[in-house]
Amino acid sequence: MSGFWDMLGPGIGTLLLIYTTLERIIPDDLWFAINRFFQNLLNFFNPYIEITFDELSSSSSSSCFFERSKAYSAIETYLGTNFSLRAERLKGNIPSGSRSVTLSMDDYEEITDVYEGVKVSWMRNKSSPRSNVISFGAHSPDKRSYILSFRAKHKDIVIGSYLSHVLSEGKAIAKRNKRQRLFMNVSSDKQGDWGDDKKLAWRSIAFEHPATFDTLGMDPKKKKDVMDDLVAFTNAKEYYKGIGKPWKRGYLLYGPPGTGKSTMIAAMANFLHFDVYDLELTAVKNNTELRMLMTEISKRSIVVIEDIDCSLGITGRRKNTKNGENDLKEVIAEKADMEDDDSSSSDDDEDDSKVTLSGLLNSIDGLWSASGGEKIFVFTTNYAEKLDPALIRRGRMDKHIEMSYCCFESFKVLAKNYLKIEYHEKFEKIRCLLEENEMSPADVAENLMPKSAEMSVDECLGNLIAALEKA
Numbered sequence: 026m027s028g029f030w031d032m033l034g035p036g037i038g039t040l041l042l043i044y045t046t047l048e049r050i051i052p053d054d055l056w057f058a059i060n061r062f063f064q065n066l067l068n069f070f071n072p073y074i075e076i077t078f079d080e081l082s083s084s085s086s087s088s089c090f091f092e093r094s095k096a097y098s099a100i101e102t103y104l105g106t107n108f109s110l111r112a113e114r115l116k117g118n119i120p121s122g123s124r125s126v127t128l129s130m131d132d133y134e135e136i137t138d139v140y141e142g143v144k145v146s147w148m149r150n151k152s153s154p155r156s157n158v159i160s161f162g163a164h165s166p167d168k169r170s171y172i173l174s175f176r177a178k179h180k181d182i183v184i185g186s187y188l189s190h191v192l193s194e195g196k197a198i199a200k201r202n203k204r205q206r207l208f209m210n211v212s213s214d215k216q217g218d219w220g221d222d223k224k225l226a227w228r229s230i231a232f233e234h235p236a237t238f239d240t241l242g243m244d245p246k247k248k249k250d251v252m253d254d255l256v257a258f259t260n261a262k263e264y265y266k267g268i269g270k271p272w273k274r275g276y277l278l279y280g281p282p283g284t285g286k287s288t289m290i291a292a293m294a295n296f297l298h299f300d301v302y303d304l305e306l307t308a309v310k311n312n313t314e315l316r317m318l319m320t321e322i323s324k325r326s327i328v329v330i331e332d333i334d335c336s337l338g339i340t341g342r343r344k345n346t347k348n349g350e351n352d353l354k355e356v357i358a359e360k361a362d363m364e365d366d367d368s369s370s371s372d373d374d375e376d377d378s379k380v381t382l383s384g385l386l387n388s389i390d391g392l393w394s395a396s397g398g399e400k401i402f403v404f405t406t407n408y409a410e411k412l413d414p415a416l417i418r419r420g421r422m423d424k425h426i427e428m429s430y431c432c433f434e435s436f437k438v439l440a441k442n443y444l445k446i447e448y449h450e451k452f453e454k455i456r457c458l459l460e461e462n463e464m465s466p467a468d469v470a471e472n473l474m475p476k477s478a479e480m481s482v483d484e485c486l487g488n489l490i491a492a493l494e495k496a
């Protein structure tokens with residue numbers, strides 16, 4: 026045996042000498058042909074295919090059939106979440122402020138996945154890939170990459186459907202894990218007070234509103250209709266492209282105070298995992314600033330303008346009705362008159378003034394409103410009849426949803442939310458009273474809420490009955 030080891034060293038030395046001599050004397054074309062021959066020979070006996078996905082930061086390549094950045098983040102998410110539990114060595118990480126643990130792969134860690142009976146393996150690599158690699162992107166030895174390997178006979182399944190499966194799963198996981206945010210715009214005059222970059226127009230905090238469609242009291246048919254509409258919208262990217270319309274949808278929520286308009290917006294955001302941009306028009310200086318704010322809104326967002334009937338009153342020319350309510354039509358008419366009167370009215374003029382109706386309409390429908398992906402616009406008002414038809418016409422506000430006084434179905438949801446009950450003998454009486462009296466869900470909720478820890482369900486329902494009888 027020791028004779029074998031004695032021969033191995035000089036043997037390797039001789040082979041290396043022959044190799045370097047041949048490399049020097051053989052012409053390039055022949056060298057490549059020989060190289061390819063040996064590669065094919067190796068593949069014949071070891072028919073594996075490897076696909077390398079480089080890190081996003083490496084130099085760009087157009088050879089990828091996925092959109093490169095999306096593919097990388099989807100793969101990373103998929104590996105990080107789906108595979109981690111099966112990985113032998115786990116790397117745990119709890120990002121600050123997060124309630125969940127992130128598990129990810131270590132360098133050179135190899136894990137397997139089975140898809141439609143096909144076994145594939147993923148490895149996190151730190152060095153440049155080997156030569157028999159189908160590469161998606163340029164390589165650098167220091168860059169990390171994921172190497173997917175599988176037997177060559179499964180190439181059709183892996184290339185044909187497994188990779189798209191990883192891509193869509195990765196995106197779905199990222200969507201589920203995304204922490205929603207609530208953005209609000211800050212008056213440009215006050216931006217300095219925040220002590221940071223004055224140019225940042227939106228400030229955000231974590232969106233933690235607990236409302237869902239389950240906790241929203243509303244006619245069940247109407248609720249289902251809204252939910253179906255939202256789902257159809259989010260799945261309609263190709264449809265919107267096909268009809269040549271920007272991928273956005275407008276909802277007008279109208280109804281008396283306390284009927285759940287804001288609650289509905291929170292439920293929508295939680296249902297879709299969208300961010301919320303609460304646009305305070307009174308803090309927007311002019312149309313130019315409004316346009317800038319709109320362009321900064323990212324996709325998968327709900328843009329909210331609450332009490333839209335009051336918002337355009339910031340022109341300073343708003344009129345108050347007898348009741349002290351702002352009449353938008355009057356404001357707009359007045360503004361139009363003023364602009365007609367002043368022939369010098371120019372772009373500059375408009376820039377210096379406040380947000381106008383046309384500025385708002387442009388911000389929803391203008392050419393640049395289509396950028397950035399799917400968006401939902403929600404306007405709320407207590408006085409739908411006062412709004413300018415241009416503002417709420419179909420196509421701009423596609424769905425008009427009336428939030429009405431509490432019906433028996435809504436009451437049952439509230440009773441479940443507040444008292445954890447689904448039935449009580451007093452329900453029948455409450456049903457009759459709700460049919461005869463108008464009470465907002467907010468008032469019903471207030472009456473249902475136990476005022477002390479000792480208060481029984483019976484007493485809470487009694488409170489509501491008394492309030493309804495007085496109404």
Ligand SMILES: Nc1ncnc2c1ncn2[C@@H]1O[C@H](COP(=O)(O)OP(=O)(O)OP(=O)(O)O)[C@@H](O)[C@H]1O
Nearest residue numbers: 240241242281282283284285286287288466467470
């Ligand atoms: N339909 C509802 N389902 C469940 N809770 C509701 C509903 N409507 C109102 N509430 C309760 O009443 C409170 C006030 O409701 P919300 O702010 O959503 O009403 P609103 O219609 O937006 O009122 P406003 O027109 O005054 O802005 C909410 O915090 C919620 O607890």
